Amino acid sequence: MPAFWINMGPQHPMTHGLWNMKVQVDGETITDARPELGYLHRGVEKISEVREFQKVIVLTDRLCYVSSITWSHAYCLAVEKMMGVEVPERGQWFRVISLELQRIASHLMWLAAYGPDLGLLTALLWSLRERELFLDLIQLMSGMRMNQNYPRIGGVRNDLPENFDAMCKRSIAHFLRKLEKEYEPLLHESKVFQMRTVGVGKISAAEAINWGVTGPNLRACGVDVDVRRLDPYETYEDVDFEVQTWKGPDAGDSYSRFICRFREMRESCSIILQALEKMPKSGAYRAKPPRRGEGEGYARTEDSRGEALFYVCGDGDDRPYRVKIRSPIFCTMAATPIMLRGNKLADVVAILGSIDVCVGEMDK
Amino acid sequence: MSASTPPVGPVIGRPVAGIEQEVLAHLRQRFGAKLVDAKVVRPLVAEVAIDRADLLAVCQYLKEALAFEHLGCISAVDWKDHYESVYHVENYYNGCVVQVNARIPHDDPKIASVCGLWNAANYHEREAWDLMGIVYEGHPNLERILLPKDFKFFPLRKDFPQEVDRQYISRRKLRGGK
Numbered sequence: 191m192p193a194f195w196i197n198m199g200p201q202h203p204m205t206h207g208l209w210n211m212k213v214q215v216d217g218e219t220i221t222d223a224r225p226e227l228g229y230l231h232r233g234v235e236k237i238s239e240v241r242e243f244q245k246v247i248v249l250t251d252r253l254c255y256v257s258s259i260t261w262s263h264a265y266c267l268a269v270e271k272m273m274g275v276e277v278p279e280r281g282q283w284f285r286v287i288s289l290e291l292q293r294i295a296s297h298l299m300w301l302a303a304y305g306p307d308l309g310l311l312t313a314l315l316w317s318l319r320e321r322e323l324f325l326d327l328i329q330l331m332s333g334m335r336m337n338q339n340y341p342r343i344g345g346v347r348n349d350l351p352e353n354f355d356a357m358c359k360r361s362i363a364h365f366l367r368k369l370e371k372e373y374e375p376l377l378h379e380s381k382v383f384q385m386r387t388v389g390v391g392k393i394s395a396a397e398a399i400n401w402g403v404t405g406p407n408l409r410a411c412g413v414d415v416d417v418r419r420l421d422p423y424e425t426y427e428d429v430d431f432e433v434q435t436w437k438g439p440d441a442g443d444s445y446s447r448f449i450c451r452f453r454e455m456r457e458s459c460s461i462i463l464q465a466l467e468k469m470p471k472s473g474a475y476r477a478k479p480p481r482r483g484e485g486e487g488y489a490r491t492e493d494s495r496g497e498a499l500f501y502v503c504g505d506g507d508d509r510p511y512r513v514k515i516r517s518p519i520f521c522t523m524a525a526t527p528i529m530l531r532g533n534k535l536a537d538v539v540a541i542l543g544s545i546d547v548c549v550g551e552m553d554k
Numbered sequence: 555m556s557a558s559t560p561p562v563g564p565v566i567g568r569p570v571a572g573i574e575q576e577v578l579a580h581l582r583q584r585f586g587a588k589l590v591d592a593k594v595v596r597p598l599v600a601e602v603a604i605d606r607a608d609l610l611a612v613c614q615y616l617k618e619a620l621a622f623e624h625l626g627c628i629s630a631v632d633w634k635d636h637y638e639s640v641y642h643v644e645n646y647y648n649g650c651v652v653q654v655n656a657r658i659p660h661d662d663p664k665i666a667s668v669c670g671l672w673n674a675a676n677y678h679e680r681e682a683w684d685l686m687g688i689v690y691e692g693h694p695n696l697e698r699i700l701l702p703k704d705f706k707f708f709p710l711r712k713d714f715p716q717e718v719d720r721q722y723i724s725r726r727k728l729r730g731g732k
Contacts (some may be wrong), residue, residue, distance in 0.1 A: 228700040235685070236709055240716060271596070289725070399623050402674025413646070415567040420649040422569070422596055433567065488599065488653060490626065490640065499642060501629045512710075514629035514640075524677040553700060 193221075200229050206303050207549030210527070211542065218534050223527040227520070228504070230553040238513040243269055243343060243371060243483060248508065249335045253515070254551040256299040257494045259292040259328070261551065263341045264491045266392040267423060268500035269510075270343060275479045281345035282424040283469030285356075288331055288340060289424075290458040290465075294365075295324040296494035297455050302545045304448070305377075307543035308386050320368060323361045330354055333553025345476030355466050356358060362459045369456060377452070387445040391529040391541030392441060401528070402521035405496025407545050409435045417492040431457045435516045444544040449547070468529045482508050495519050495546050517551040571651035574600040577620060577650050584615055590657070601653040606639075606665045608657045616643050616652060617671050625668070626651070628678035630686035632712045637688055639665050658688065667693040685710040 199210035208229035214222040234253060238246045250265040251258040263285055270277065277285070298321040305313020325335045330351050332340035377383055377497050393403070395411040408415060416433040418426045434453040436446035483504035490499045496518025505511040522545050527543050578592055578600045588611075591603035604612055616622040626642035637658040644651050658665055667690035668675045679690040680699040687708030688697060698705060707714055 195668045228698075228702070231700040233709060236714075236716060341579075397673075400673050401624060402672070402677075404624075413565050413567075415646050420567050420569060420646070421651070488595075490642075490644075490651070495708055497626065499627045501627065501640060501642070503631055512629075514627065514631075516627035516642075520677060520681075521674055524674065 198538060199226075203335075204307065204542060205549075206281075206543075207552075209547070209549050213530065213535065213538060214537055218536070220530050220533055220535060220538070223530040225523050225526055227553055229525065230309050230549045232554065235513050235515060238510055240509060241479075242508050243479070243510060246513065247339060247341065247343075250312070250515075251339055251553065252550065253517075254296075254548045255336055256548065257292055257296040257551075258337050259288050259293075259332075259340055260491065260493045261498065262294075262339070263289060263412070264489060264493065264500050265497045265502070266341045266343050267489035267491060268487045268502045269483065270479070270487070271489055272485050272502055272504055273480055273483045275344045275345070275477055277345050277423070278474040278477055279471050280473045281475035281477075283465050284331075284346045284350065284475055285341060285424050286426065286429070286465050287462055287469075288328065288338075288346070289326050290461045291328050291331070293494045294455050294458045295321050295328065297451050297458075298324070300451060304543040304546075307539045308383065310376075310383065316368075316372065316376075320365055323365060327354075327358055327361055330357065336428050342476055342479075344479040345474075347476075349475060358462065358466060362462060366456065366459055373452075373554075378449070384445060386537075387443065387448060389440050389443050389445075389546065390533055390537045391444045391447075391544065392440070392442050393525060393529050397528055398442065398525065401525035403525050404518050404521065405492065405494075405495070406434070406450040407447055407496065407522055409433065410450045411442040412436055417490055417497055418432045421490060423489070423491060425465070425468075426497075428468060429461050430460050444540050447544040482506055483510075493518055495548060495551075496522065515551075515554055517554065519546070519548055520552045520554075523547075523552060557598050565646045567646060567649075569598060570647075571597070573645075573648045573650045574598055577645075577652060578602075579617070580620060581612070581652075582618075588612075591655075595653070596697065598649050599651045599653065601655065603655040603657065606656045606658050609639075609654070610666050610668065610671075612654060613641070613643070613668050613671055616654075621645060621647055622650075622652065623672075625672035625674045625678070628668075628675060628682055630682040630710070631690050632686060632710065634660075634712055637663055637686070639682065639688060641668070663687060664689045664691055666691055667696075669693055684708075687711060 196213045197204040200208045213223040234249050247262045250262045255263045298317040302314045302317040332338040388553040395413050398411045414435045434450045484506040487502045499516035501514040503512040569699045574594050588608050594595040622645045624644040629640040631638040639656045641654040684698045
């Protein structure tokens with residue numbers, strides 16, 4: 191029998207954006223898969239080359255609309271390394287807080303997408319409801335709900351509002367209560383949820399490393415790596431947090447990826463609370479960067495989806511000469527055929543939902 | 555070389571101070587004059603520049619002897635008189651990153667593929683071919699990945715024009731100044 195290919199996408203509810211997963215099936219079993227990317231390619235790297243350093247932040251914000259701050263921050267960090275700009279300590283703490291708020295908001299958005307993938311509409315409604323709390327906090331910090339344009343080369347745009355501490359603590363306490371009382375009984379302990387995800391979409395740790403899978407997807411394979419701890423940037427050295435790694439059996443399946451992401455939200459809450467205590471109450475939060483830059487800068491950060499890497503070259507002009515973006519999900523996508531092979535067609539949704547696809551950053 | 559055997563045991567994912575000097579010393583000892591340039595950029599980050607002919611040997615040494623198991627990124631840069639293929643290779647055992655800059659002449663944009671070492675190179679090299687037009691020899695499936703298959707240009711090259719006027723509307727210009 192000739193190979194039978196099914197196009198899942200570009201207009202498929204599973205894709206969460208525009209991309210195409212071609213799946214080869216033998217009956218119900220997947221024998222091969224081939225992702226097709228590029229439907230959302232906007233040429234961010236090329237457009238960056240004609241904009242001044244500061245104006246590129248507008249573009250990097252739009253790389254991924256659910257995780258804008260983390261992307262702009264990675265870009266700013268790379269440019270700071272190139273220009274040799276030192277961020278004041280208070281600005282670094284602001285960044286840590288905003289990054290973790292953004293991470294929680296991003297993970298909640300993923301949960302809101304993953305629930306309906308498996309037929310669990312409650313997860314959509316609940317996590318979007320809780321995401322509002324964090325969007326409100328981000329709005330307090332930066333003035334925007336989305337595409338915040340908040341990090342600056344040399345610091346952040348503005349100071350915290352006066353009563354931010356209290357509001358942040360109140361929201362986080364509320365959220366932690368919800369996690370324990372509502373989310374865990376709904377998802378972790380649900381037999382149906384486990385039947386759909388446990389043992390599905392497996393990838394081994396060695397293969398995951400070799401294929402460049404990073405972030406929560408790699409930690410789900412039992413590899414204890416987090417760039418926040420491996421190569422600490424900003425003030426992550428001064429906060430205590432536990433890297434969420436899957437330690438049980440069935441490492442690298444959809445359920446372990448779900449658990450790692452889910453637990454990261456709790457860790458992020460703890461990081462934010464520590465940062466609120468430890469950050470200085472007054473002082474500068476932004477250094478003035480030079481207008482022009484020369485040389486090359488490189489920075490890697492732990493984005494919500496994995497390792498984000500920016501490589502920026504300057505030729506002494508006020509614009510970057512070359513900006514290279516390493517998108518974690520672009521690399522994870524290369525490994526999806528391994529996760530899919532041997533599973534049933536009905537599990538494609540349960541597998542691809544669990545890796546948290548964001549097409550904006552994947553296609554750049 | 556006893557000191558350069560890969561660490562055994564599970565990944566602990568914590569930085570080791572001074573590791574970049576050690577890695578650079580190993581590379582200098584092994585490759586000597588083949589390294590066109592070798593320096594420490596900042597803690598945990600080392601940078602070496604090599605000729606494209608030595609790429610596979612350097613990468614193989616990094617991966618197999620020094621346990622750099624993760625290929626972070628492959629970037630292609632057009633420096634007008636030459637191209638550069640830049641590899642960021644990362645170590646999960648000690649946090650070290652080695653940036654390998656391989657110089658490629660402008661009239662012959664070809665370099666060996668590292669897909670045999672890291673499968674992660676597959677998509678990165680396809681992207682670099684797609685946008686910059688560098689041929690990675692030995693790649694299993696070198697075709698366009700982001701742009702349409704019938705696209706005839708390599709947009710990230712510096713001779714690919716792009717509209718610049720509209721990007722530069724400053725307040726001063728709007729008021730009629732230069």
